[in-house]
Amino acid sequence: MITQEVLSFLQLLESNNNRDWFQEHKSEFKVVEKIVKDHFQLLFDALKQHDDVDAIKIFRIYRDVRFSKNKQPYKTHFGGTFHRVKPQFRGGYYLQIQPNNKSFSATGFWDPNKEDLLRIRKEIEIDASELRDILNENALKSVWGDLQGEELKTAPKGFDRNHPDIDLIKKKQFIFTKSYTDAEVLSSDFISKVTVDFKAIKPYFDYMSDVLTTNINGESLL
Template sequence: MSHSIPKETLSFFKKLEKNNDRDWFNENKSEFKAIEAKVKSSYNHLGELMNAHDQIEKIKIFRIYRDVRFSKNKLPYKIHFGGSFARRKPELRGGYYLHIQPNNESFIATGFWEPNKEDLLRIRKEFEMDDSEMRAILNNTEFKSIWGDFVGDELKTAPKGFNKEHLSIDLIRKKQFIFTKKYTDKEVIAEDFLEVANDAFKKVRPYFDYMSDVLTTNLNGESLL
């Protein structure tokens, strides 16, 4: 049985983008449900591949329905699949995400989306004290060739209590610590796409090992678990 992303996923979303209303969706719901079942199988298969090199605690595939209550965009449906892969807590930190969207908008992402204020302060304090391990990870040739550099929100200046002239201020001012990698439609529906995504996720491990160590110890390196 093939676990690749079914081709009809992208063509369905292209049609939905042009007909993003409840009547059209309800008329085509059986087609969507059939695609959704195959895509869920793909996400679960990717989770199995990842469990060979990590410990995935939970796979969550997000619903197609948009929450429009607080959004200016009132279209009822997403035109993508999104799913997250959570690592075993509390000792393994960070998470993975797979986003499937037509018109070459698919991507994988990894890292820390919304660190709570305690974790954010702990990470910043680590960078303030010693950023050498993080720099070594970011500058690793293989890592950089796949993931590039951090993306995500950051402050324009230093957070409260930190020196804006600090040599690590570029890291300290970040509010998110995310890496992303984009894929074309052709790449996403290729037979080996899930293996390719898994391999990219596997290569992020030095970063996760470092961040998990930081977030489960105090500034003296003593375990908090």
């Protein structure tokens, strides 16, 4: 299981976010980093049992402060992404470990390119019924709740602001997030729980992958 020392180290780092302290505690960081990496690898292996994932990226603890007002040199969490096999399988998974009940997982489409975003919007404009059925399915909704993400204040260019599905058309992101308590993170079945949560998103991914690999007439682009 993910141990208390992982969360404790991150709490201390939050209170001592400077290079001198970090260098003095570098050996402790390496220990907790390995614990997290091992668990992220377990999650990756578990995901491969029910989805086509081909890569895992665990983000470095060091922050890029060059263009940020926040000059603290270190992140106070561990995060990793799990990539689906492209181009046929779209969407992705993310898990963040952070103390004080701030851990969470996320899934969906964070930053679709303009072509993909237009394709999704056009599909919704034509018929959003299948997508709405998926979003309202209890197996998904009971785990992930409502669809989230940034959206425009009004209709995007070329779309009717009075369209009955304008709430979906206005979205710039199509994501879901789920929070975890520290107790959940430290439990022996945490990775299994996250795996089950990610598995519940599969019908949504199947739908979006189908949309993004076909043209407006439903013809394959692959």
